[in-house]
Amino acid sequence: MVTEKLDQALVRSFPIFQNTPAADLGTMLNHASPRQVSPGSSVFTQGAMADSFYVLLFGRLKVVQTTRDGHQVIVRHVNPGDLFGIAQALARPDYPATAIALTDSRMLFWNAALWSSFLSLSPAFAQNALHAVGQRLQEAHTRIQELTTEEVERRIAHAVLHLAERSGRPAEGGVLLDFPITRQDIAEMTGTTLHTASRIMAAWDTQGLIDSKRKNLLVRDTFALTAIAERVAE
CATH class of the missing domain: 1.10.10.10 (Winged helix-like DNA-binding domain superfamily/Winged helix DNA-binding domain)
Known part of the structure; x- marks a missing residue:
């Protein structure tokens, strides 16, 4: 676990935690664990059980999906402050893509079982999570439109x-x-x-x-x- 004081100062400006009361944020951070990933290493892989969700503290990741015919597609890049690995928000038991570190990257992660309880705990967190999912869906829609037109x-x-x-x-x-x-x-x-x-x-x-x-x-x-x-x- 990581200290509440340090992490509150570090993450309170992240989109997923904006307007979250200090007490709620402290509760969530008390359940967080840190992880360091070196360049070229995977945070999680496509098809693996989605047992965690993450917030990137620093570094860069790319999220890659492999199609049925073996082609790789870069779905998105993950920047510091981004929430990722949220298969729970899509009602999926597995990760739909692979997240790979492009640089030395450090992140916080939580057990996937906590996702629903965090949504219930903090209306601000729930609203921010909904916004994040909506933004990803909009980006996906825009990308499909670009690819086809x-x-x-x-x-x-x-x-x-x-x-x-x-x-x-x-x-x-x-x-x-x-x-x-x-x-x-x-x-x-x-x-x-x-x-x-x-x-x-x-x-x-x-x-x-x-x-x-x-x-x-x-x-x-x-x-x-x-x-x-x-x-x-x-």
């Missing part, structure tokens, strides 16, 4: 902009994604091939829109990418 370059522009907004930080020359992100990752996020993603991103590199030649991705021109993302197909 948009050309590949627009899908990749949307994906890069979404990453920059959710996971980027200001840096010299643009917005930096300071965790490993490859062209293969972008291909998996946008339902295209590595060849196509590489061709489009190499062109953007040449045009100065991004810098994807190194391990991390630097988004240099969000305005130009937004114009591509919002371009109407002819």
